[in-house]
Amino acid sequence: MDTTQRTDQQRSADRRRRELLEAADRVVLRDGPQASMNAIAAEAGITKPILYRHFGDKGGLYAALAMRHTDALLASLRAALDAPVDRRERVESTLDTYLAAIEARPQVYRFLMHPAEGSTGGDQGFDVGKHSAPLLRRMGEELAQVIEERVDLGPESQRLARVWGHGIVGMMHAAGDWWLGERPCSRAELVRSLADLLWGRLAAAGDRVGGPGF
Amino acid sequence: MDTTQRTDQQRSADRRRRELLEAADRVVLRDGPQASMNAIAAEAGITKPILYRHFGDKGGLYAALAMRHTDALLASLRAALDAPVDRRERVESTLDTYLAAIEARPQVYRFLMHPAEGSTGGDQGFDVGKHSAPLLRRMGEELAQVIEERVDLGPESQRLARVWGHGIVGMMHAAGDWWLGERPCSRAELVRSLADLLWGRLAAAGDRVGGPGF
DNA sequence: GGTGCGATGTTACTTGCGGTAACACGAGTC
DNA sequence: GACTCGTGTTACCGCAAGTAACATCGCACC
Structure with a gap:
């Protein structure tokens, strides 16, 4: 038939x-x-x-390839985000999941972050903004959705959730990238430090004595 | 002579x-x-x-070019970081300076973030980690130094400052990139939202009623 | 004043990659 | 047996990075 x-x-x-x-x-x-x-x-x-x-074309292949890995990583992250524990622990476990992933397969990670840059011709459209890796965008949106679902942020909830989603993902990404290059501390320490940052420790800390100006 | x-x-x-x-x-x-x-x-x-x-080679030219712009942007940021106001205001003004810069010259911004990717041969060393733009690294280190100078973070101060420096820069970058692409809100709103995030509002917010699991 | 020499510039080339056109073969269909 | 369609190949184009070899000008030096 x-x-x-x-x-x-x-x-x-x-x-x-x-x-x-x-x-x-x-x-x-x-x-x-x-x-x-x-x-x-x-x-x-x-x-x-x-x-x-x-x-x-090459972009198509790379997109297909990236999709597979992105899907896999997002699935792990979703699992961490869905764990039935308190928020701090969930945040830490999500951070740790991401960092463990990039630590385990740095080449894949690098590929996902810099997909199709070079090559000839192509994107003369010059898509300013949204130049960053699709993985980052997808993680940002995903996290935004989780935040909006679970956290009560008042009237501006939707906007705040999206800003925070992308912001937190960016924080995780940049810190992870730096950490992967320099290995200045253990993964657990990094996770704790980032969670501390998100938990407002920067605002809570006192000024250094003898600091310039105040 | x-x-x-x-x-x-x-x-x-x-x-x-x-x-x-x-x-x-x-x-x-x-x-x-x-x-x-x-x-x-x-x-x-x-x-x-x-x-x-x-x-x-091309990398050399691009590096020289990037250095100029990076220096210029870092100078603006340093000015914002040195303003004699309270911490929250300083953070907001630094965020705003960065976002204003990328908003004003998106092409330059894009160039700085994706310097020398393509081309032939070259980096067979495959420098895993440290793949991100030099600008991000420099901003991260700069911010880390300022934090360590000004904020009292106890015994782990140095490590925390560096993690936070890179993390905050990454947050700023990712949020800015996303914002530049979608323009979901005004710059001032974005700045406030990010500062709120850094000020621990995520930790302070309550759970949503009827949320899944808790 | 001729002479070497170094900076500055050019043309013309090689190499390597993304992408494509044109051809070749094997299996099912009428 | 001719037709066509999916799968594969070779051989090519265009283009960009990078280089070799040659041309020219200014200028110190004898």
């Missing part, structure tokens, strides 16, 4: 696509975000045009 | 370098971070090899 044919084909195409993505994954894991299409094709045992038929 | 000769030459070279950087600046402002070396050379009225003699 026509329908069964088509489903068979689709299934086959999907399987192929998954295989290609896994090959691409291996290459990106090895070569970093600058893995070339040639290298990926070679790893998959085929040649470039097939990749282009499946994913359109 | 030998010395005066050399200084003359150096001066001339420095002037030339500055001219080249200004040309590069114009092109980057027009074409975004993907400005080609050819385009920059053309804008400066010369040809590629001269650029390479002055800056080594």
Whole structure:
């Protein structure tokens, strides 16, 4: 029948696509975000045009690849955010989940943060703003939603939740990136310090004696 | 004399370098971070090899370019951080300074955040971690220093200050990036919301009634 | 005053990557 | 057996980074 044919084909195409993505994954894991299409094709045992038929262009492949990892990471984060414990503990466990992930697979992490920068032509549209990685945006939105659902923030609740969602994600990201590069302390210490920051310890701390001006 | 000769030459070279950087600046402002070396050379009225003699490679040029803007922005931020007002106001004014800067020159901002990603060969060292823009790192360190100087954080003061420096900068950056893309509210509202977050309002807020689980 | 020399500039090239056109083959269909 | 469609290939284009080799001007030095 026509329908069964088509489903068979689709299934086959999907399987192929998954295989290609896994090959691409291996290459990106090895070569970093600058893995070339040639290298990926070679790893998959085929040649470039097939990749282009499946994913359109490099951006498409990278987007598909990023989606997989982003989904996986977001699922872990959602689990941490849904744990039935108090807020502080939930925040700490979410931070820790994220940091553990980037610690375990730094190459993947780097790829997710700098997806498709280089290459020729392409985005002459110059999308100012929203230049940051899709992962950050998605995490920000996700967190915003959780905050808005769970925390009572009064009339401006929606705006506050979104600002905070993106802000907290950015804090986590930047601190994590810095920490991954310098390793100045243990993961647990980092988590506690960030949670302390979110818990207002900056506002609560006193001025240093002999500080300039006040 | 030998010395005066050399200084003359150096001066001339420095002037030339500055001219080249200004040309590069114009092109980057027009074409975004993907400005080609050819385009920059053309804008400066010369040809590629001269650029390479002055800056080594594309990364060198971009680094020099980024340094100028980074220095300028950091100077503004330092001024805001040094204002003789109370802490909350200082935090808000620093946030506002940063956001005003990225709002005024989004292309420059984008360039600073995504400096030299693409291109061929190069960093096979795969510097995991420290992949983020130098601007973010410098701002983080700067803020860390200010915090450590001014705020009394007890025994772990140094570590806390650095974590917070990078974390706050990341929060500012991510929120700013998102805000620049979506413009969901005024700058002043964003500033207030972020300051509220830093002032512990997340910890202080109550649970939403009927929330899932608790 | 010719002469070497270093800075400044050019043209023309190589290499490597993203992306595509054109061709080749194998399996099902009428 | 011809047709077509999915899958694959080779060979190419365009373009950008980076470089080699050559041209020119100013200028100290003998």
